[in-house]
Amino acid sequence: MTTPLENIIREVYRAAERVFPKVRSKLLELSREVNKLSTEFANPIERSKLRYIVVTVDSGFIKLKYANFAIAIVVAHAISSVGKGQVVNVAAEPVMIKTLKRSEYALHYVSKIIEYRCLHNVLEKVLREKTSEDVVVLLDGALTYPEERTDDIELTKLYQEYRREYEKVLAILESYRDRTYVVAIAKDLPVDKYLDALEELTEYRGVEKFRSLHTWLCRATELLHERTAVDILLRARGVPSYLHPVRVDNLRKYRAPTVPQISRYGVYGTYVKLTHLRRPLYVEFIGWNLPKVSTLMTVLYETSIYSPRPGYPAPLFIVDRLTKVDKAIARAIATAIEYAAKHALGELYVQVFTPTLREEYEHY
DSSP, X not given: OOOHHHHHHHHHHHHHHHHHHHHHHHHHHHHTTHHHHHHHHEEEOOOOOOOEEEEEEEEEEXXXXXXXXEEEEEEEEEEEEETTTEEEEEEEEEEEEEEEOSOHHXXXXXXXXXXXXXXXXXXXXXXXXXXXXXXXXXXXXXXXXXXXXXXXHXXXXXXXXXXXXXXXXXXXXXXXXXXXXXXXXXXXXXXXXXXXXXXXXXXXXXXXXXXXXHHHHHHHTTTSOHHHHHHHHHHHHOSSEEEOOEEOTTOSSEEOOOOHHHHHHOEEEEEEEOOTXXXXXXXXXXXXXXXXXXXXXXXXXXXHTTOSSTTSOHHHHHHHHHTOOOHHHHHHHHHHHHHHHHHHHGGGHHHHHOTTTOOOEEEO
C-alpha cells in the first residue's frame, strides 16, 4: 500500500515525463535561430580611451507603517568621481520625514524628489567646472514607469513636484548634452518592457526590421523570463555585449514624465550583458545619447569590471550602500516622532500611535 506522499511523487514524475520533453523540443527549436539573431541585433562592447567623470545618485528609506498612514524616513546621496574612484563631491539631503497615505507611488515620488535635488547640486558643481572630461550620470531604476491615473490631490502634488525636480536635472544636462550621458539601470524589471517596445514597433507602427527578433522573443517568453531569453542571445554574441536599443517612452503601457527634454529626445531601452556571472541588465538612456550608445555601453562595462557586485557598475553599488538607513536609527527616529506626537495630540495620541496599531518596518 502506497502512502499519500508516494502518490504525489509518482504524479510529479509522470507530469515531468510529459512536460520536459516538450520544453526541450521548444528550446532546441529556438536555439537554431540564436546565432543569426544575435549577429543581427546584438553588438559587442569595445574598450575606449574616453576620459569621463561618473556622477551617481540613489536614495534609501525606511517606512514606518501605522493604521492609516505611513511615515517615510528618506535619505539620498549623490557622488561624483574623477578617474578611477576618487570622490570629489558628496551631497546628502538631510533626513526627510514625510507623512504619506499608503501609496507606493507616493513614496517613489518622495524618494525621487530628494534624489534629483541632490543630483542637481552635484551636477551644478561638476558641469560648470572647466574640464575636458565627459560626464556620465548613472541612475538606479528606470526612466519610464507605468502611468498612474489618480484623483488623489496629495499624490498629484507630489507628482508635479517630482516632475519639476526631474526637469531641472534634465535641463542642466541638456545644456551640456555634447558631453553628458544619462543612463538608468533597472536591477529588477517586473515586466517585459523591451518586448512591449518591439510589439509597438512591429504591430502598431509596421517597422519590419525588428519583426524576427519580436517573433523569437514572443516564443521564448512562453517558457522563459524576458531577461533570460535575452541572455541566450547575448551569450551567443559574446560577453560583453548589448542588444539593439528601442524607444520605450511612447508605449501604450508606459510613459516617461512629460518634460520637454523627453519629448524632444525620447527614452531608449536595451539589455547589456557585462559578465558571464549574471544575467543582462535592463538599461534606459536619454535619446541624445543614441548616436554614442556604444560609448555609453563601454562606460557601463568599465565601471563594472572591478565592482564588488560583478556585472553591476561600482559607483551605483557604492551609493546604494551609503543610502541604507539603519533600523536602530529608524527606531530612534520613530520614538522621537511618537514622543512629539504624544505632546501635540494629548489624549488623542492612542488613536493613532498606539503600539498595537504600528505594524512592521520596511527597509529598502
